[in-house]
Amino acid sequence: MSFRKSLNDEVANALNEQICIEASAGFLYFSMASWASVRGLTGMAKWFRGEAAGELTHMNLFVDYLNDRDYQAKFATIEAPACDWDSPIDAFDMVRTQEHQLMQRMNDLIDLADKHNDHLTHSFLTQFVPQQIADTAEADDIHDRLTLVGGDGHGLILIDQELAREAEAHGG
Secondary structure (H helix, E strand, O other), X not given: OOOHHHOOHHHHHHHHHHHHHHHHHHHHHHHHHHHHHOOOOHHHHHHHHHHHHHHHHHHHHHHHHHHHOOOOOOOOOOOOOOOOOXXXXXXXXXXXXXXXXXXXHHHHHHHHHHHOOOHHHHXXXXXXXXXXXXXXXXXXXXXXXXXXXXXXXXXXXXHHHHHHHHHHHOOO
C-alpha cells in the first residue's frame, strides 16, 4: 500500500520547499566559511563548515522522508549566497537572522501538518526542534559576544579559538 494518499499535497509541497531552504542555508554557511578562512578566522571557518554540514544533513532527512512517504523530492534553483561581510559581527547578524527564520519555518511546517491532521509529518518535524532551539541560542550568543569585543583583535581571536574547539568537539 502506498502512503501517497496520506500525505497532503500542500504538506508535500512545503516539505519540498524546505529542501531548498536547507540547501540554501548550507550554501550560505559554506560561503561564510570561505570568507572567514581567507581572513585568518580558521576557527570560525570550521564552525561555519560544521553548520553547513548540518543543514545538508537536514536536507537529506527531508528528501528521505518524502521518499518514504512515496513522494519524489523536487529541487528548485538555489540563489547564490552572500559572499562578503564587513565584519564577523555582520556575518553573525546574518546567521542569527537565518536561524530565527529557520525556527519560524519549523513552527509553520508543524502548524501545516497539524492543519491536515498529519501526525506522521508532525512527529518527523519535531525531531528538528531541540536542535533548532540550540542553534538559534548559539547564534545569538556568538553574535552577542562578538558585539561585546567589538573591534578588539584579542577578543576576536579568543572567540575564534573557542569556535575551533567547538567545531572539533562536534566532529568538524
